[in-house]
Amino acid sequence: MTKPNTKPITVWLTRKPSWLSASWAVVLILEELQVPYVIESFRFNDVKNRPCTDICPNGGVPGMYHHLEEVYDTEKKVTYEPLNERQLLNQYLHFQMSGQGPYYGQAGWFNVLYHGRIPSTIERYNGQVRRFLDVLSTYLSFMSWNCRLDMLLQTPPGEDPLAKYPDLIDDQGLMPNDMPKGINNIKEYEEQIAREAAEKEEQ
């Protein structure tokens, strides 16, 4: 169900994997707020050229979450009204933007994308990724799940990069693959989600 009489927003997506999640976050917000939208795609090759750079001079794909929230989230579904809660959310956003994002990005660059292999540089950024996991697990009490952590850190086959945090994973009733305990595959998971939604509907 979408709000009537609203001109659809155009969401521009590009297929660079590490940026795609930021673009899908926009879609998640629009879905949650029931704002109509259409999706258009463009080539990654074009992002550093005009007209893209007229909108984002840095040649990135901005998400504009604040803007969407302020304009469309009149019922505060994806943000908070009180000053304190809103600023804590903002603090977490800046932790992600200035720390987690850039450092995961550097780890990805030197582990996966760069043509050479520089052990001391890789050591620095893998260490930073582990530090961010520690911050997330210890103080923020929830894990920013990333099912490609093993690829990012290039951990040996069979080694679980989140093994250090068993209680946290256990608390949420999840297994290391992010699925609930007792669920064997994505089909079973989808069936469980549908079943829970139906039960909620009945109440």
Next chain:
Amino acid sequence: MTKPNTKPITVWLTRKPSWLSASWAVVLILEELQVPYVIESFRFNDVKNRPCTDICPNGGVPGMYHHLEEVYDTEKKVTYEPLNERQLLNQYLHFQMSGQGPYYGQAGWFNVLYHGRIPSTIERYNGQVRRFLDVLSTYLSFMSWNCRLDMLLQTPPGEDPLAKYPDLIDDQGLMPNDMPKGINNIKEYEEQIAREAAEKEEQ
């Protein structure tokens, strides 16, 4: 002149140079908004421990600019009222937080702080710093001045890292050392600033 009947805010500073500018930005905002404050200092060694991490789990020194603006900047002296201007300002803040800050930081780490020398890694981050200078100069039409760019990039003695942007510097009537043309040293500069302030007072 400060606003009466306001309990002074305590500004906590630590002497890590790259963080000090963020802390001084808080002081600049408080001065501009005439909010009373007192300065306390703490050791850099303590920043990754409690009680610091109770406030900032990442062990950094947060600036809380948004919070200060929202609570104290009732006359919109350091921000904007209209949605569009405010979000453009926010876009620039995130450019600094997610791009300029972290990448300048990596350049500083590998050029200055790290005990070894890794040419290919240095090349990556010096290239990124130059890319950010290009973005700032071409689209945002003003330069984020940094009088330690030569140290950051370890440019050869006598080489000006901003030589590529003569028009921009010229437009603002500045010399590469950030002082106005015709001014030979900081004493002359301070005298000029005092003279201009006096002239403005008379008008």
